[in-house]
Amino acid sequence: MSAQPKTPQVDNDSMEDRLYTVKYNDPGDSHLDVKVSDICMQCDSYDCVRVCPANVWRESEEGVPHIAYENCLECSSCRYACSHDNVVWTYPETGAGVTFKHG
Amino acid sequence: MTPQLDGDAVAEPNYDDEFDAIVVGAGLAGSAAALTMANRGLEVLMIERGSSPGAKNVFGGVCYTPTIRELTDFDGAPLERYVAERRFGMLSKSDETAVSISPGEWHEEPHNDSYTVLRGEFDEWFAEQAVEEGTTLVTSTTVTGLVRENGRIVGVETDRPDGTIRAPYVVLAEGGNSLVSESADLKATENRENVAVGVKEVLEFPQRDAVIEDRFRLTDDAGVSYHYFGEGAVGDAFGGGFIYTNDDTISVGVAYRIEDAVAADQSPEETLNAFKSHPAVAPLVRDARTVEYSAKTIPEGGAESIPDLVHDGAAIVGDAAGLVLNNGVHLEGTNMAVESGYHAGNAIARAADQGRVGADALQAYPDALERSFVVQNLERYAWMMDAVEADRDLLFEDLPRAFADAGTEYFRMDRTPKEAHAENAKRAVLDAVGGWTGAAKLALRYRKVVT
Ligand SMILES: Cc1cc2nc3c(=O)[nH]c(=O)nc-3n(C[C@H](O)[C@H](O)[C@H](O)COP(=O)(O)OP(=O)(O)OC[C@H]3O[C@@H](n4cnc5c(N)ncnc54)[C@H](O)[C@@H]3O)c2cc1C
Ligand code: SF4
Ligand code: SF4
Numbered sequence: 001m002s003a004q005p006k007t008p009q010v011d012n013d014s015m016e017d018r019l020y021t022v023k024y025n026d027p028g029d030s031h032l033d034v035k036v037s038d039i040c041m042q043c044d045s046y047d048c049v050r051v052c053p054a055n056v057w058r059e060s061e062e063g064v065p066h067i068a069y070e071n072c073l074e075c076s077s078c079r080y081a082c083s084h085d086n087v088v089w090t091y092p093e094t095g096a097g098v099t100f101k102h103g
Numbered sequence: 104m105t106p107q108l109d110g111d112a113v114a115e116p117n118y119d120d121e122f123d124a125i126v127v128g129a130g131l132a133g134s135a136a137a138l139t140m141a142n143r144g145l146e147v148l149m150i151e152r153g154s155s156p157g158a159k160n161v162f163g164g165v166c167y168t169p170t171i172r173e174l175t176d177f178d179g180a181p182l183e184r185y186v187a188e189r190r191f192g193m194l195s196k197s198d199e200t201a202v203s204i205s206p207g208e209w210h211e212e213p214h215n216d217s218y219t220v221l222r223g224e225f226d227e228w229f230a231e232q233a234v235e236e237g238t239t240l241v242t243s244t245t246v247t248g249l250v251r252e253n254g255r256i257v258g259v260e261t262d263r264p265d266g267t268i269r270a271p272y273v274v275l276a277e278g279g280n281s282l283v284s285e286s287a288d289l290k291a292t293e294n295r296e297n298v299a300v301g302v303k304e305v306l307e308f309p310q311r312d313a314v315i316e317d318r319f320r321l322t323d324d325a326g327v328s329y330h331y332f333g334e335g336a337v338g339d340a341f342g343g344g345f346i347y348t349n350d351d352t353i354s355v356g357v358a359y360r361i362e363d364a365v366a367a368d369q370s371p372e373e374t375l376n377a378f379k380s381h382p383a384v385a386p387l388v389r390d391a392r393t394v395e396y397s398a399k400t401i402p403e404g405g406a407e408s409i410p411d412l413v414h415d416g417a418a419i420v421g422d423a424a425g426l427v428l429n430n431g432v433h434l435e436g437t438n439m440a441v442e443s444g445y446h447a448g449n450a451i452a453r454a455a456d457q458g459r460v461g462a463d464a465l466q467a468y469p470d471a472l473e474r475s476f477v478v479q480n481l482e483r484y485a486w487m488m489d490a491v492e493a494d495r496d497l498l499f500e501d502l503p504r505a506f507a508d509a510g511t512e513y514f515r516m517d518r519t520p521k522e523a524h525a526e527n528a529k530r531a532v533l534d535a536v537g538g539w540t541g542a543a544k545l546a547l548r549y550r551k552v553v554t
Contacts, residue, residue, distance in 0.1 A: 007382040008389040015372060018304075018396035047365040053302045053372050053398040074159060075398035076280035077300040077371075080293065080361050091282065093262045095154045095243025102305045102352070102395045103160045103222030 015055050019071055027096035030069035032056070032078070033088040040064040043084060051081035074098050117265070122148040122239070123455055124272040125259055127246045127283055129156035131166075132421025132440035133276030134229040138174055139448025141236035145455060148268065149230065149238050150261065152245040157226030160278075161303060161399035164347030164354045165328050166220040167438035170445055172213065175232040181224040183349035184326025185214035188319075191432070192383060194335025194344075195500070198507030199383035210325065219326050219347045219354070221305070249273065249287045249417070255460065256287070256416035271460050272416060272451045276444060279402040279422040289419060290410035295361040297404035299342055299429070302371045303356030305349070306391035318387055319348050332431055333503035335381045337374055338367055341495060343431060344378040346387060355379060355388055358401055358429075371398070401436070403429045405488060406481040412472065413465040418447040426477055430484045431491065432552060439477045446471040483551070490548055497535065497545075505535030 013021075034040050041063035048057040049065060054073045060066040074097055079089040091097070124140055126133045129151035137149045153159035165186055171177060188205040209215050234240050250258035250267060258269035275284045279298070284290045308314035319327045332343035342359025357371070357378050364371060379388050401422075402408065408425040412418060420426075421440035428435045450468035454460065472478050491498060513528035536542045 007380065007385045010376075010379045010385045010389050012376045012379065013393045013396070018372075018393060021393055021395045022397065045365065050365045050367075050370065051300055051361055053300065053370065055372075073396075073398045074280075075161075075300065075302075076400045077298075077361055077364070077398070079280070080295040080298045080400065081365050083295070089280075089282070091152055091245045093245055095152060095158075095245075097159075099154055099158045100161060100395060100397050101223050103157055103162065103226075103397065 027092040132444040135444030136448040137233035143452035156230035160222040186217040187325035193503035200506040301358035
């Protein structure tokens with residue numbers, strides 16, 4: 001017997017494959033934004049990026065995070081995470097955005 | 104009263120002033136409120152932003168149903184399994200020490216009113232019950248603001264053409280991400296210490312039949328609710344992991360405070376992966392296929408975070424009012440959502456009978472909630488979050504490790520007498536808690552969890 005406990009391999013889907021499991025209806029433009037770009041340029045914590053479970057918020061060269069809003073699961077975590085209260089968060093209109101089958 | 108059709112090019116019904124009450128959100132709290140008011144003869148409009156009720160909703164897994172059962176015929180409800188076993192596992196990096204409870208009584212109807220459900224189906228069914236009682240349901244419509252006149256709330260704005268709808272009462276059942284209530288200054292935005300991020304996967308096992316029954320030792324409709332905490336579940340964050348069995352899928356996820364999530368060296372997705380790979384969890388989830396990935400926040404501020412529940416012309420219910428109990432042992436919001444919707448609906452029906460709309464006329468709702476299990480439970484555990492926060496290293500890291508060590512010592516198979524093993528086991532735990540005095544203090548501090 002091996003010395004280490006035998007743990008079966010768990011294959012996790014990539015983020016891309018995970019996001020493929022949910023239905024998404026593109027509202028056309030982003031329901032997320034930042035209030036003041038300058039605040040992001042001076043921000044060094046990037047808590048929006050750290051908390052997001054769907055890789056929507058991404059660090060970018062310009063200092064203001066890039067927002068891949070089509071990935072958004074509408075969980076609202078980024079709204080609370082930003083300690084500078086700099087996230088503009090609205091719901092995608094008229095039912096657009098993510099649709100969960102199971103939930 | 105039949106809503107009138109607009110004569111214009113847009114063949115949308117004109118709902119303005121046609122209803123006695125508007126419910127914002129067709130989640131559990133909203134449908135409970137709508138059902139209660141419709142039952143009492145009110146004309147109710149329920150507005151939901153998803154394409155169907157439940158389409159935007161995510162939760163862990165167990166719906167607690169004592170109130171739903173009272174409100175409607177429960178026989179057709181889309182339940183997955185009843186909870187026959189609850190397991191609490193303390194995970195250190197590579198060990199598990201667990202307590203499991205499976206009383207015979209839970210196998211009997213009404214199964215302790217604890218059932219795993221999937222919200223897509225369940226919320227749709229529950230909203231349907233409100234519709235059958237006469238509620239008008241509008242989907243794919245987002246409420247964007249409240250209409251006020253002389254300080255009183257008299258209706259809602261929506262994102263539909265001519266989207267303003269007036270009604271004497273508005274029930275805010277919009278869930279924890281309560282943009283409408285917050286923008287109308289009915290409540291403050293929660294701090295990130297009081298909100299958890301939850302990520303979840305629904306998994307199926309395509310390769311073999313009866314995997315769920317075999318792995319979780321189940322027959323028929325019996326199911327399990329497994330909760331995990333400690334380092335191996337969510338690192339050093341405040342929160343835990345869960346596994347719930349559905350009919351032919353399982354729900355697996357982690358939920359922990361946003362305050363800790365931003366400080367952690369891994370993303371929520373990576374935390375979920377690590378939890379699924381723990382030696383005690385991996386055998387339960389291996390060879391699965393992900394059928395859905397989802398995420399949602401949980402308001403965890405407890406009793407201290409409950410906002411004013413009634414305003415002139417409006418009431419706040421469910422997660423929008425912060426009514427969730429999450430203390431590691433209990434994770435309950437579904438029952439509180441339904442209970443609060445029910446009491447708010449009742450209070451509004453009574454006020455409507457008297458033709459009154461002021462906050463004072465709705466006071467029966469907070470009064471009833473105060474007396475119900477909802478506020479009683481939240482207040483009972485209010486101290487606990489602070490205590491757990493103060494003891495977090497001990498509870499989430501040192502103790503899980505100490506119990507694992509103690510177990511290892513106690514059952515050690517060698518040629519030393521058992522007395523020495525027992526002594527080592529005792530020492531492992533006592534060292535972690537700070538000796539007998541520490542143990543006594545700890546027991547005293549947490550006695551209310553069980554007594
Ligand atoms: C990860 C996780 C795990 C959980 N596990 C459990 C558990 O195992 N057991 C348990 O009892 N509880 C659990 N909970 C808590 C439970 O899910 C909630 O307490 C419960 O869903 C609250 O119901 P609600 O009706 O108040 O809000 P929600 O279920 O959030 O419903 C709100 C509704 O309003 C709609 N809405 C929001 N804004 C608008 C708008 N502006 N216009 C129109 N519609 C709008 C939404 O689309 C949604 O349908 C969990 C929560 C999470 C996030
Ligand atoms: S949104 Fe907030 S957390 Fe994110 S970069 Fe800007 S200021 Fe920082
Ligand atoms: S709402 Fe959730 S999924 Fe969407 S961007 Fe914010 S953190 Fe990411």
